[in-house]
Every structure is written in C-alpha cells, then in structure tokens.
Amino acid sequence: MDGVAAPTTGTLPTILCCLCGTAITSNPSNMCVSCIRGQVDITESIPKTASIYYCKGCARYLQPPKHWVACELESKELLTICIKKLKGLNKVKLIDAGFRWTEPHSRRIHVRLLVQKEVFQNTILQQEFVVEFVVDYQQCDMCQRDAADLDEWQAVVQVRQKVQHKRTFLYLEQLIIKHSAHEDTVGIKVHPDGLDFYFMHRSQGIRFTSFLNHVVPIRSKQADHLVSHDANSNTYRYKYTFSVEILPICKDDLVVLPPKVATHLGGIGPLVLVTKVSQALTIIDPFTLQTAELAAALYWRYPFQALMSIKQATEFFIMDVEKSEDRKGKWCLADATAARSVDYGSNDNQHFIRTHIGNFLRPGDLALGYDIGNAVYNDNLLAGHKKLELPDFVIFKRTYSKKNRSxxxxxxxxxxxxxxxxSMVDTGSHKRVPxxxxxxxxxxxxxxxxxxxxxxxxxxxxxxxxxxxxxxxxGGTDMDVDEGAQPKPVKQVVAAAEDGEEEExxxxxxxxxxxxxxxxxxxxxxxxxxxxxxxxxxxxx
Structure with missing residues (x-):
C-alpha cells in the first residue's frame, strides 16, 4: 500500500577481514578473531617464567619480602604466592587460575592463567597461558639460626649492669620476649654481670641496641675488629661488638642525688627512692611526695651509686599507721609505728617512721625498709651535701612472710x-665460688x-x-570429674597441697x-x- 514501509530484518552487515579476507561480522577492528590474536598479545607484559624460594629445612615458601609460609603443592596458599610474584597482572583482568600437574621432584610448578583485556573499542580479548615457576632452594632465617655455629656470628651485643642482683635483667628478659626482639639471635650466653646476644648481621645488632635504648636507661659504644681480608677481591670481614651498660640503679634503691642533679630536677631530695625503671628513672622524695624523672643522659653526666639496695633491706612489723592529708596519686604520707621483725617480741624497741606508702600499710603488716642508722656506706656518696642529715629508717614496700609460693x-x-x-660453670678447679x-x-x-x-x-x-x-x-578430665559434678573454680583447680604444708x-x-x-x-x-x-x-x- 502507498505510504507504508515494508518491514526489515535486523541483520548485521558482513565485511571481509582486512588481513585474511574472511567474511566476518562488522567490528571496530575490522579483523577476525584469529587475526586479532595474531596481532595483539595481551600477555606480553606478564613474564612466562619466574622463581620462587623454598626452604628444605622447614618446608616453607618465601612470600616477599621476608615472610615464610608453609604450603602444600597445588594449595590455595601456594597459588597466591605464585600469582603475587608476577608483575603486569594489574594491566589485565584475571578470570581464572589453577595448576597444571608436574612431577613433584621436577622443581617446576606450572600455573594456568586466564585473563581478559579490551584491545579495541568494545572489543575484549580473552587469552589463556601458562607460567612456569622454578623452585630454588634457600634457607629461611630460622633455619639459618639453627644451622649456624655460634662462632660464625658477626655482631654481639654485650649487655651489662654492675649490681648485686638480676632484677632489671629479669624484667628486661620479659620485655624482649613480649616484643620478640630476640628472634634474630643465634645464641644467648649468661655472664656474671649480664647477657651476650649474638647475631648474624651487624644491622640486627644495631636494631637490638636501639630496642634496649627504648626500654631501659643505657649508654652504648661500638667496636670492631678485622677477622679476614681477601686481597684479590679487596673484601674484608669484621666482627662487631656493641657494649651496652645499663644504669646501675634499680627499682626500690635508695639514692642520694648529687647537688647538680637535684637542682636540675627542681630541687627534689636529695634523698630519694627509685619507684620505676624504664627509659628513664622515676624517683620520689619519700618525705614530700615530690616526683621526677631522671634521664640516662643526665645520670651519665653526673654519675653516682645507690646508697642502699634491696639486698640490704630490713623487715619491719607495722604496729600503727596514722595517715596525713598529703596525697599525690597512689602515694600518701603517713606516720608509722614499727619495730624490726628481729626485735619484735624480744624487746620494746619501737620506731616512729615517716613513709610515703600510707595507702598500702595497715597495723599488723610486714614492710621492707632501710636501716640507715646502722648501715655501712661510702661517705663519698654524700659528697657535696655538708649539712645533710639522713633519717634512721626509710620504709618503701609492703611485704609478706617468706614461703614457697610456687x-x-x-x-x-x-x-x-x-x-x-x-666462666660460670664449675670445671673442678679449687677456686672458691660464693x-x-x-x-x-x-x-x-x-x-x-x-x-x-x-x-x-x-x-x-x-x-x-x-x-x-x-x-x-x-570441666576437668574424664579421670577426675564424676558425672553430674559441678566444675571447680579455677582457684581450686590447683595441685593439692601435701600434708603438713604451710597455709597460704x-x-x-x-x-x-x-x-x-x-x-x-x-x-x-x-x-x-x-x-x-x-x-x-x-x-x-
């Protein structure tokens, strides 16, 4: 009929491929799929071979930069490590990945990858290829430390503190474990005055020394000595020694500050107690509750020794406590009536002592303190204080009866x-050991x-x-819990005390x-x- 258009079918035009002449459906590239694949390679930026490192000692693979992961062959963890090793995958879209079987002893891992990429406008090319990974052997850091001889160390950190006890070292040991600062050590030796930490590399010794500087007050110095020299290649081998000295003042020590140090800290003291040891010393005047922090740099500028340490402490029996209104944080000034434990019950010697731990003492308690009046100390520790009058007693800590609580x-x-x-092991010599x-x-x-x-x-x-x-x-175990019995509290689930054991x-x-x-x-x-x-x-x- 006139004025009515005839219906048309929706067929796409057909053209010839510009390279091979094959009839194809029209597309922006004017090329067939075979010619597009021959002309464009979307995997050219991805390496077809790579290497991964395997430790035979612990059966783990290296995940760069230094993390080692335990993986089974053809596992998801191993596939993740292999894919992360390939550069250029960010330029294509990863569709699928998997393993192709290889002989386990061939030290070859084949990974099949299927990727997509838009090569022309509205033309997406999909391609599958295989990447071969060569397994190279390399020892992990843990296996190196296990296999290394202690004589093959390159750096040693010698930590020393010239005191009569190891309280600071025991605390430092727990800080090292908590922060995993000992992971790089190949050996640790105990010496009479401290510890030696051995490392395979100098950088590890520097890092460990830096850690010590952030947890305890120290001063350090470094020395090195030549082990060998290859004149042909002009290479040298050194061993490095880091000498670390911890400040010889410990928690609960009684010290007399030099005049310059006391002035620098705001006129505190000069007779003070050490309440905390960290990167700096926290001290308190037990008679005024004034506190301050003594930095390591200031101490080494004006060094001094402790007047008395906890090894010289005397046990007191508290008979009465009268608290005052002077308080600062957890500290409270109090007047305590006390007698030495060795005198209590045998004579009537009582002492009136001013103390800063009034919040922690009650009548009938035991406390540790310093008997300064009967102590023997070096007068040089009081140098610079001509009119200093020391108290007869200083109480610094509540204590309890001595029992085996383990x-x-x-x-x-x-x-x-x-x-x-x-030097600490008895070799059968006649040398007298205290x-x-x-x-x-x-x-x-x-x-x-x-x-x-x-x-x-x-x-x-x-x-x-x-x-x-x-x-x-x-719930206990099957051998010690009856059916229907209630579970015991944690405090009761302890090894039963033997007959005759002292009550806690x-x-x-x-x-x-x-x-x-x-x-x-x-x-x-x-x-x-x-x-x-x-x-x-x-x-x-």
Whole structure:
C-alpha cells in the first residue's frame, strides 16, 4: 500500500577481514578473531617464567619480602604466592587460575592463567597461558639460626649492669620476649654481670641496641675488629661488638642525688627512692611526695651509686599507721609505728617512721625498709651535701612472710633459651665460688615472680601465661570429674597441697585469671625454649 514501509530484518552487515579476507561480522577492528590474536598479545607484559624460594629445612615458601609460609603443592596458599610474584597482572583482568600437574621432584610448578583485556573499542580479548615457576632452594632465617655455629656470628651485643642482683635483667628478659626482639639471635650466653646476644648481621645488632635504648636507661659504644681480608677481591670481614651498660640503679634503691642533679630536677631530695625503671628513672622524695624523672643522659653526666639496695633491706612489723592529708596519686604520707621483725617480741624497741606508702600499710603488716642508722656506706656518696642529715629508717614496700609460693602458682613466664658462660660453670678447679650460679638464678627468679604478684603496675607491662600443668579445663578430665559434678573454680583447680604444708596467706595478692594469656609452650614440648636450669627443681622440692 502507498505510504507504508515494508518491514526489515535486523541483520548485521558482513565485511571481509582486512588481513585474511574472511567474511566476518562488522567490528571496530575490522579483523577476525584469529587475526586479532595474531596481532595483539595481551600477555606480553606478564613474564612466562619466574622463581620462587623454598626452604628444605622447614618446608616453607618465601612470600616477599621476608615472610615464610608453609604450603602444600597445588594449595590455595601456594597459588597466591605464585600469582603475587608476577608483575603486569594489574594491566589485565584475571578470570581464572589453577595448576597444571608436574612431577613433584621436577622443581617446576606450572600455573594456568586466564585473563581478559579490551584491545579495541568494545572489543575484549580473552587469552589463556601458562607460567612456569622454578623452585630454588634457600634457607629461611630460622633455619639459618639453627644451622649456624655460634662462632660464625658477626655482631654481639654485650649487655651489662654492675649490681648485686638480676632484677632489671629479669624484667628486661620479659620485655624482649613480649616484643620478640630476640628472634634474630643465634645464641644467648649468661655472664656474671649480664647477657651476650649474638647475631648474624651487624644491622640486627644495631636494631637490638636501639630496642634496649627504648626500654631501659643505657649508654652504648661500638667496636670492631678485622677477622679476614681477601686481597684479590679487596673484601674484608669484621666482627662487631656493641657494649651496652645499663644504669646501675634499680627499682626500690635508695639514692642520694648529687647537688647538680637535684637542682636540675627542681630541687627534689636529695634523698630519694627509685619507684620505676624504664627509659628513664622515676624517683620520689619519700618525705614530700615530690616526683621526677631522671634521664640516662643526665645520670651519665653526673654519675653516682645507690646508697642502699634491696639486698640490704630490713623487715619491719607495722604496729600503727596514722595517715596525713598529703596525697599525690597512689602515694600518701603517713606516720608509722614499727619495730624490726628481729626485735619484735624480744624487746620494746619501737620506731616512729615517716613513709610515703600510707595507702598500702595497715597495723599488723610486714614492710621492707632501710636501716640507715646502722648501715655501712661510702661517705663519698654524700659528697657535696655538708649539712645533710639522713633519717634512721626509710620504709618503701609492703611485704609478706617468706614461703614457697610456687606450688600454688597458676601462671608461668616464658624464658629465653640461654646457656651459661664457661666462666660460670664449675670445671673442678679449687677456686672458691660464693654461691652456685644456677641456684642463685633460680632464687632471683622466684623473687622476681613474687614481685610480679605484689605489683600490678609491673605485671601490666609484660606477658603472663597460664600454666597448663596447674590450670585444667573448666570441666576437668574424664579421670577426675564424676558425672553430674559441678566444675571447680579455677582457684581450686590447683595441685593439692601435701600434708603438713604451710597455709597460704589469705591477704597475699594473686594474679587474676583475667590477666593470664593462653599459648604457653612448656619446655618439655618439642621446639620450646629451655629455661634457666634449676627453676623446676626448686618448685618440686
């Protein structure tokens, strides 16, 4: 009919390929699929061969830059490592990936990849290809440390502190474990005045020294000596020694500040107590509650020694406490009536002592203090103070009766894997040794653990772990729990006390179960660090 258009079919025009002349549907490239694939390679920016590193000692693969992952062949973890090794994948779209089977002993891994990319306007090309990975052997850092000889070290950090006890070192050991600062060590040796940490590289020793500088007040110096020299290649091999000296003042020490130091700290003291050891010393005047922080740089400019340390402390029995209104934080001035424990009950000697721990003392408590009136000390420590009058007594800490509390302890501390230096081991000589070093270290460790139980602030800075030998699951085991019985509280799930054992103090502080962490590996399990000898023997006595 006139004026009506005839219907048309929706067919696309057909053209000839500009290269091979094949009839194709019209597209922006004017080429068939075969010619597009021959002219354009969307995988040209992706390498077809690569290398991955495998440690035969622990069966782990390297995930750059330095993370080692345990993977099985044809696993998702291994496929992730292989794909991350390829550069240029960000220019294409990854559709699929998988493995192609190869002989396990061939040290070859074939990964099949399917990618897409837009090559022309509205023209998307999809291509599949295979990447071959060559497995190269390389030892991981952990296996290097296990296989390395201690004599092959390149850097050693010698940490020393010239004091009579190891309280600071025991605290430093826990900080090292908490922050994993010992992971690069190839060996740790115990010396009479400190520890030696051995490393395979100089940079590791520098990093460890920097860590020490952030947790304890120190000063350090570096030395090196030539081990070998190859004149043909002009290469040198050195061994580096980092000497680190910790400030010889510890927590609870009684010190007399030099006049210049006291003036620099705002006129504090000069007789002060050390309440905390960190990057700087926190001190307090026990008679005015004035506090200050003594930096390591200021101490080394005007060095001094402690007037008395905790080894010289005397135990007192508190008979009465009268608190004053002078308070500062947790400190409170108080007038205490006390008698030395050795005198209490045998004579009527009583002493009126001004103390700063009034909030922590009650009549009937035991406390540690310094008997300055009967002490013997060097007069040079008072140099510069002509009219200084020292008090007869200074009380600094509440204490408890001395008992073996390890049998009821539900927690443990991780220890570094250390070995004693040859000079500390008895070789059969007739040289007189004041005390067995192993027994001394075990006794100091027990004192440190009791300090943790009594000081909540000290516990908050380190990691304390549940002892799986003492704490059992809530339901117990099949052998010790009857059917229908209620689970015992954690405090009751402890090794039963033997007949005749002394009763525990009701007021003695216990570490709350909420502060304990999981994950402690005991020394009798494979791969666990060995503690200092003598610790377990003391608990089993």
């Amino acid at each position: 049998k009821r302890r539900m927690w443990r501390l991780k220890r570094l894997n250390m070995e004693l230096d040859e 005390m067995d070093p192993i027994a001394k270290m075990a006794a100091e460790q027990e004192e440190f653990m009791q300090d943790l139980e009594q000081d909540k602030d000290l516990r908050s800075t380190i990691n304390i772990y549940k002892d799986p030998k003492r704490i059992q699951p809530a 103090d009701e007021e003695y502080p216990e570490v709350p179960i909420e502060e304990l962490l999981e994950g402690l590996v005991l020394e009798d399990e494979p791969g666990a660090p060995a503690p200092v000898p003598g610790e377990d023997e003391q608990e089993e006595e």
